[in-house]
Amino acid sequence: MSLVGTWVVDRTDTRALAELGDVVLEFQDDGRLTYTIRGQTTDQIILMQYKVEGDVIVTDQPSSPRVERTAYALSPDGTLTLEFGGVAYRFRRR
Secondary structure: OOOOEEEEEOOOOHHHHHHHOEEEEEEOOOOEEEEEEEOOOOOEEEEEEEEEEOOEEEEEOOOOOOEEEEEEEEOOOOEEEEEEOOEEEEEEEO
16 A cells, blocks of 8 residues: 555544644655645645655655654554654554
């Protein structure tokens, strides 16, 4: 299974919804990542670059350069789990 595609916060992950918000991740096969936080009146869009190193996603935001490393796992049921600051959040493919 590949990261490429669109992922939304798993609606059953109440912690993710509370802490991250209504997030959409769009991984492109050319290394582009669009991180969208959907708001009630407007969306916040963060454009990034990513690459995969083993079980880690390495991201960089060109407008505010800083490399971030995020552990991830893809489960057979189609769940993407990302670990931010030691906390696991679940996403589902859209």
